[in-house]
Amino acid sequence: MEVVGYGHSSNSLRPSHPLSLFNFRPTFSSATFISFKNQPIKCLQVRAVASPAGFDEMVSGTERKYYMLGGKGGVGKTSCAASLAVKFANNGHPTLVVSTDPAHSLSDSFAQDLAGGTLVPVEGPYSPLFALELNPEKAKEEFRSATQISGGSGIKDFMDGMGLGVLAEQLGELKLGELLDTPPPGLDEAIAISKVMQFLESQEYNIFTRIVFDTAPTGHTLRLLSLPDFLDKSIGKILKLRQKIASATSAIKSVFGQEGTPKPDAADKLERLRERMIKVRELFRDTTSTEFIIVTIPTVMAISESSRLCASLKMEDVPVKRLIANQILPPSASDCKFCAMKRKDQSRALDMIQNDPELSSLMLKKNLTLHQLIRCFQSHLPTNCIDGL
Numbered sequence: 432m433e434v435v436g437y438g439h440s441s442n443s444l445r446p447s448h449p450l451s452l453f454n455f456r457p458t459f460s461s462a463t464f465i466s467f468k469n470q471p472i473k474c475l476q477v478r479a480v481a482s483p484a485g486f487d488e489m490v491s492g493t494e495r496k497y498y499m500l501g502g503k504g505g506v507g508k509t510s511c512a513a514s515l516a517v518k519f520a521n522n523g524h525p526t527l528v529v530s531t532d533p534a535h536s537l538s539d540s541f542a543q544d545l546a547g548g549t550l551v552p553v554e555g556p557y558s559p560l561f562a563l564e565l566n567p568e569k570a571k572e573e574f575r576s577a578t579q580i581s582g583g584s585g586i587k588d589f590m591d592g593m594g595l596g597v598l599a600e601q602l603g604e605l606k607l608g609e610l611l612d613t614p615p616p617g618l619d620e621a622i623a624i625s626k627v628m629q630f631l632e633s634q635e636y637n638i639f640t641r642i643v644f645d646t647a648p649t650g651h652t653l654r655l656l657s658l659p660d661f662l663d664k665s666i667g668k669i670l671k672l673r674q675k676i677a678s679a680t681s682a683i684k685s686v687f688g689q690e691g692t693p694k695p696d697a698a699d700k701l702e703r704l705r706e707r708m709i710k711v712r713e714l715f716r717d718t719t720s721t722e723f724i725i726v727t728i729p730t731v732m733a734i735s736e737s738s739r740l741c742a743s744l745k746m747e748d749v750p751v752k753r754l755i756a757n758q759i760l761p762p763s764a765s766d767c768k769f770c771a772m773k774r775k776d777q778s779r780a781l782d783m784i785q786n787d788p789e790l791s792s793l794m795l796k797k798n799l800t801l802h803q804l805i806r807c808f809q810s811h812l813p814t815n816c817i818d819g820l
């Protein structure tokens with residue numbers, strides 16, 4: 432189990448800025464300095480802070496691989512995802528880092544404006560690195576339009592769109608309206624991921640050999656994981672129903688001499704949506720190309736939530752092999768009261784990982800944090816908390 436820390440030679444970048452998380456250019460000295468209130472702080476040997484355990488295996492090979500980083504809110508998913516993407520790019524992989532988290536903070540991490548839903552090049556790394564913040568709201572709109580025909584909304588228009596409005600009333604009790612009018616939670620992220628997959632299939636984006644997803648906090652991810660099956664079943668039901676009704680109506684129409692088939696576009700849209708969801712589900716479960724990395728912090732609550740997330744991922748057959756324990760207090764010979772208490776809590780939480788039936792099997796990488804150091808400086812200079820560096 433390796434412990435690494437990081438810093439940057441100028442305090443222009445936030446401590447967790449991904450470019451400050453790496454020995455960004457080999458020309459850097461073996462250790463770098465940050466200045467804080469003009470106090471030079473010698474940081475640990477700067478290495479890839481978020482290169483999870485077994486990084487060499489992750490960076491090997493040129494076939495495309497997907498890494499999804501997820502975990503409890505605020506643990507450092509975005510920082511680690513951005514850092515990992517920089518590390519891949521610095522190891523020769525044209526890389527795309529995508530945030531599907533509705534509360535984006537990728538722009539903050541790169542200190543670049545990435546909003547707008549298009550790929551933005553990130554300056555600095557050796558190989559091309561592009562970032563993308565997807566707007567899940569827009570993605571959700573796409574779902575709604577799959578059920579709204581000619582500007583209407585809901586099941587009645589959906590059935591009208593198939594020329595079956597006359598039967599919509601009888602179907603009311605099937606509650607199909609709710610499914611179509613209020614998209615299930617996690618749908619926006621599922622559609623956002625399927626959008627990324629769509630354009631990654633196109634020629635112009637086939638350069639990317641590493642795709643890093645900064646996903647939304649745990650709850651979202653869990654709903655997202657079960658969503659494709661849910662949608663597959665419900666859309667399947669609707670389309671089967673359409674089939675039944677279509678043959679019933681054409682029989683009725685042929686009796687009254689009115690030939691004609693229901694408008695296909697609504698059903699086609701739903702069918703396409705269903706195919707996209709199945710692709711998302713397959714992506715999540717592809718052990719050769721995809722891996723989910725859990726990011727956590729050393730607190731009892733975060734470790735417990737990470738254990739539940741790990742169990743759910745395994746239940747959904749999502750490959751998960753690594754755990755990043757982020758924001759760990761750096762070693763120090765003598766602690767202030769604050770750090771001593773914090774360190775005790777952290778080691779108790781880290782012991783939980785070793786004893787947890789789900790997490791203990793994962794490769795663990797511990798990431799130090801600079802925030803505690805800076806807080807120490809703020810609360811009581813001089814440097815009795817950092818002399819261990």
Ligand SMILES: Nc1ncnc2c1ncn2[C@@H]1O[C@H](COP(=O)(O)OP(=O)(O)OP(=O)(O)O)[C@@H](O)[C@H]1O
Pocket residue numbers: 445446447448503504505506507508509510511532534535536648757758759798799800801802
């Ligand atoms: N190792 C670290 N050392 C110091 N600060 C860190 C570290 N990792 C993350 N941070 C800081 O913690 C805060 C949260 O980080 P980040 O936004 O990456 O978390 P997140 O899990 O993506 O959050 P959210 O769930 O809100 O999207 C940020 O201010 C970031 O700068």
